[in-house]
Amino acid sequence: MLQDTYGRKFSYLRLSITDVCNFSCDYCLPDGYQRCHNEKFLSLEEIKTLANSFSRLGIEKIRITGGEPSLRKDLPQIIHTLKQTPGIKQIAITTNGYKLTEQLPVWIDNGLDSLNVSIDSFEPRSFKMITGHDKLQEILTGIDNALASGFDKIKINTVLMKQHSANQLQQYFDYIKQRPVSLRFIELMQTGDNQAFYQEQHVSGQHIKMQLFSQGWSEVIQERTAGPAQVFSHPDYQGTIGLIMPYAKDFCSTCNRLRVSSLGKLHLCLFSEQGISLKKYLANDDQQGLEQFVTNQLSDKHATHYLTEGLTGATKHLSMLGG
Numbered sequence: 001m002l003q004d005t006y007g008r009k010f011s012y013l014r015l016s017i018t019d020v021c022n023f024s025c026d027y028c029l030p031d032g033y034q035r036c037h038n039e040k041f042l043s044l045e046e047i048k049t050l051a052n053s054f055s056r057l058g059i060e061k062i063r064i065t066g067g068e069p070s071l072r073k074d075l076p077q078i079i080h081t082l083k084q085t086p087g088i089k090q091i092a093i094t095t096n097g098y099k100l101t102e103q104l105p106v107w108i109d110n111g112l113d114s115l116n117v118s119i120d121s122f123e124p125r126s127f128k129m130i131t132g133h134d135k136l137q138e139i140l141t142g143i144d145n146a147l148a149s150g151f152d153k154i155k156i157n158t159v160l161m162k163q164h165s166a167n168q169l170q171q172y173f174d175y176i177k178q179r180p181v182s183l184r185f186i187e188l189m190q191t192g193d194n195q196a197f198y199q200e201q202h203v204s205g206q207h208i209k210m211q212l213f214s215q216g217w218s219e220v221i222q223e224r225t226a227g228p229a230q231v232f233s234h235p236d237y238q239g240t241i242g243l244i245m246p247y248a249k250d251f252c253s254t255c256n257r258l259r260v261s262s263l264g265k266l267h268l269c270l271f272s273e274q275g276i277s278l279k280k281y282l283a284n285d286d287q288q289g290l291e292q293f294v295t296n297q298l299s300d301k302h303a304t305h306y307l308t309e310g311l312t313g314a315t316k317h318l319s320m321l322g323g
């Protein structure tokens, strides 16, 4: 199994399949997507090679992300290919939900196991202000359809922002009262492009944690390998709440994930100084070479990101890599 010099083991790959996004979220792509390269995104064949190699290295879960992954027409085939890979036990996707009502059944038929939908506000006007799209109701209908069909491996990602989520907590709590959904608050992270917005809008997850405790929520003890979210439950609620606090001390000590960009670059951290190209192995279906190369790279993984020092590496915005 892949292991770094700090003893962290990696069983989880986040695979970006495009950097294009159709939303223009304030904190990510406020001016919309601007193409800044002429490179091709990973092909289905390259994705197959990648999945075979990473699964032999001990990766068991792959999350498809972007940009907006549902913008790729061959997404169902990508899900199918990943799901057919021996050793890969779980296929997840992170999406803005734009195509949920139309496409989710197809993704599930092709082997999707779990779904993360990004919803930064349950208030339609705020949602439109943040994303540039008046789509909240349609996305919520897509989630309710999924739940009604029995698909309940659903998480909602909400970026904490002073102006929106931090003031609308009751709406989030109400949403999960009768729905078995895991709602996860993610602290806004600074990236190369969003410094002023970050300074203005960042709220610590501690603020939410205090409110949860005061309203009868209790922390669920997690296994060390479960990843970075702190999870809370409440006897009156079907859903749970997760807190992802990348600025908290020791956040990176439970890191269990690697990332590959849609251009075929390995990123040892979301905020690495650079991605390391895997293209030469992928283009030639050189699985053995790829496995050796990735294993060797692991020794360069740092103990932590340097976000608390204000260093954001090469990451201008998370659409480049997928969050």
Ligand code: SAM
Binding pocket: 021, 027, 028, 065, 066, 067, 068, 069, 094, 095, 096, 097, 116, 117, 118, 157, 158, 159, 186, 187, 188, 189, 190, 191, 194, 317, 318, 319, 322, 323
């Ligand atoms: N388009 C998909 C979506 O909307 O979920 C996948 C890509 S998006 C970059 C992945 C996740 O990163 C989303 O939940 C988004 O809210 C989150 N994200 C983007 N920029 C962020 C930032 N600066 N801080 C925290 N989360 C961020």
